[in-house]
Amino acid sequence: MLARAEETLVWLNRAAVIALMATMALLVFVNVISRYVFNHSIIWVEEVTQYEMIWVTYLGAGLALREGRHVALESLQDLLPLSLRRFARIFIWIAMFAFLIALTVLGFMMSAFTWDHETPVLNMHAGIPYLAIPIGALLFALHLVLIARDFVEKRFEQVEDLEAYAE
Numbered sequence: 001m002l003a004r005a006e007e008t009l010v011w012l013n014r015a016a017v018i019a020l021m022a023t024m025a026l027l028v029f030v031n032v033i034s035r036y037v038f039n040h041s042i043i044w045v046e047e048v049t050q051y052e053m054i055w056v057t058y059l060g061a062g063l064a065l066r067e068g069r070h071v072a073l074e075s076l077q078d079l080l081p082l083s084l085r086r087f088a089r090i091f092i093w094i095a096m097f098a099f100l101i102a103l104t105v106l107g108f109m110m111s112a113f114t115w116d117h118e119t120p121v122l123n124m125h126a127g128i129p130y131l132a133i134p135i136g137a138l139l140f141a142l143h144l145v146l147i148a149r150d151f152v153e154k155r156f157e158q159v160e161d162l163e164a165y166a167e
Helices: 002-037 043-066 075-079 082-114 132-146 148-152 162-166
Strands: none
Touching (some): 002 043, 002 132, 043 132, 075 082, 082 132, 082 148, 132 148
């Protein structure tokens, strides 16, 4: 049952990132056509796509972690004996988890602090774009918990190599 819940979480997370990126691309494309063909720019597109990019970044971070796609300097830990290497990975996991929980708490505080302000063009609560930080950090922490053993043992999900598509 836990595996099914994890699959659903990953699927929903990917779907959200894909939907945000698709609408972002579509909005930018429509705005470019509108600007150069009709000489009219849709004023709210820039603001919406900026906020979508922030959401994509924070929501996609946990997915990137699952695939081992974050930048990591592992040369020092690779020089350690296997037992110390495992301890170092556990320490890194704990440090990451603590950072993500702090980011979640501080992100919610930041969102609450800016909630009564309005965005320049859309006039929506300014705290809404800031919600990407705590929600993304919490989701990242959840992914980190779900793959804890794999993270410590440096086993990441395999994804299809883009070079295979080029051939």
